[in-house]
Amino acid sequence: MTGDHVDLSALLADSRVTEVLDELDNELIGLKPVKARIRDIAALLLVDRARAQLGLVSGSPSLHMSFTGNPGTGKTTVAMRMAQILHRLGYVRKGHLVAVTRDDLVGQYIGHTAPKTREVLKKAMGGVLFIDEAYYLYRPENERDYGQEAIEILLQVMENQRDDLVVILAGYADRMDTFFRSNPGLSSRIAHHLDFPDYAPIELEEIAQRMLTTMQYRLSPSGLQALHDYIPLRMNQPHFANARSIRNALDRARLRQANRLFAQKGLKLDRDALMTIEGDDIRASRVFT
Amino acid sequence: MKITQGTFSFLPELTDGEIDAQIGYALDQGWAIGVEYTDDPHPRNVYWEMWGNPMFDLKDAAGAMMEVNSCRKAHPQTYIRVNAFDDTLGFETTRLSFIVNRPSKEPGFQLKRHEIGGRQIQYTIESYATQKPEGERYG
Numbered sequence: 216m217t218g219d220h221v222d223l224s225a226l227l228a229d230s231r232v233t234e235v236l237d238e239l240d241n242e243l244i245g246l247k248p249v250k251a252r253i254r255d256i257a258a259l260l261l262v263d264r265a266r267a268q269l270g271l272v273s274g275s276p277s278l279h280m281s282f283t284g285n286p287g288t289g290k291t292t293v294a295m296r297m298a299q300i301l302h303r304l305g306y307v308r309k310g311h312l313v314a315v316t317r318d319d320l321v322g323q324y325i326g327h328t329a330p331k332t333r334e335v336l337k338k339a340m341g342g343v344l345f346i347d348e349a350y351y352l353y354r355p356e357n358e359r360d361y362g363q364e365a366i367e368i369l370l371q372v373m374e375n376q377r378d379d380l381v382v383i384l385a386g387y388a389d390r391m392d393t394f395f396r397s398n399p400g401l402s403s404r405i406a407h408h409l410d411f412p413d414y415a416p417i418e419l420e421e422i423a424q425r426m427l428t429t430m431q432y433r434l435s436p437s438g439l440q441a442l443h444d445y446i447p448l449r450m451n452q453p454h455f456a457n458a459r460s461i462r463n464a465l466d467r468a469r470l471r472q473a474n475r476l477f478a479q480k481g482l483k484l485d486r487d488a489l490m491t492i493e494g495d496d497i498r499a500s501r502v503f504t
Numbered sequence: 505m506k507i508t509q510g511t512f513s514f515l516p517e518l519t520d521g522e523i524d525a526q527i528g529y530a531l532d533q534g535w536a537i538g539v540e541y542t543d544d545p546h547p548r549n550v551y552w553e554m555w556g557n558p559m560f561d562l563k564d565a566a567g568a569m570m571e572v573n574s575c576r577k578a579h580p581q582t583y584i585r586v587n588a589f590d591d592t593l594g595f596e597t598t599r600l601s602f603i604v605n606r607p608s609k610e611p612g613f614q615l616k617r618h619e620i621g622g623r624q625i626q627y628t629i630e631s632y633a634t635q636k637p638e639g640e641r642y643g
Contacts, residue, residue, distance in 0.1 A: 308564055308566075330556075336570075337559060337571070338567065340563065340564040340565075340567035341564025342563055
């Protein structure tokens, strides 16, 4: 690269990052603000690279992120994509995702935590470390809790080895807020806060369709109607976990379908019968009672 | 006297960047990295201390470099080597091993003559460093 201009679109094509972004758009339903933020970040990183080519200052940007949102809103899935995107843009060397929770980082006795945390960090080097339900690391009610030690090691690596590792903290929004408030050091080292919104009913329907397609099932017209009625009812129930609840509902519908097919003894079943979920399979759910 | 051993023994000392690249190569081959140290420079010394467990599931050399550096910090005046272990059937052995740290002053070896029956002489070498007990060698 010589001269005094760079070709951004060539740089973009070169990084093949558009493929991942388009995949993200096509394969994940909804999540508009998240997708927009990811595009912003990708654009920033690309421009940073262009600046570097022209010899302008481009200090390695802080890429640690926090993903907040209700259960089942796709945090882990997006984290996986994020690792790919950062890999294509050359900000992590390997692009693998290491997903951990408190149990993987915090030890059970004095002196156990540091080696355990370091072990995980070593594995995540060159990739993305995804800490699910990160707020469990900090337990204010127990001042001798080993979680604090894990946080300190984490902080040190997040600061000193920014080129080697990107950390993504994930969890429910309200508890993450308390977590960040009580750990200001952590909060200030995280540049990007992404908030995952809940899905609208129509989006959940689409997600359900997609899940069924990948499992090689389909809904009959009555099944489709039943699903349409089911989703708003389920959303009003306690412990609603967005896409995860939908997946569970579909699993139960498959169970009932299997039962129904089994009850019709002596009947020859064709491909279609094995694939189709009828309205009654869904309407038998306790949500409708 | 500079002790040499292992894969790059005829080359000048590897820089950290080169060590990183060599570890990266080993990881790409699917080999496990182990860090070991000793203060006994005898060439036949096979009893090196392990620095932590061998690292079987690393993806990137930065993780192994973390261990190399923490070992250097804890034992600056020892020999430290990096081993790459290949677990594929038929090999199951160390494929790559090189020194990444050495004491600042290496006193070298003494040749000892030992007279046995008749006028025969047996020779043995002894490191000046090992004349002091373990842990007190190399100042």
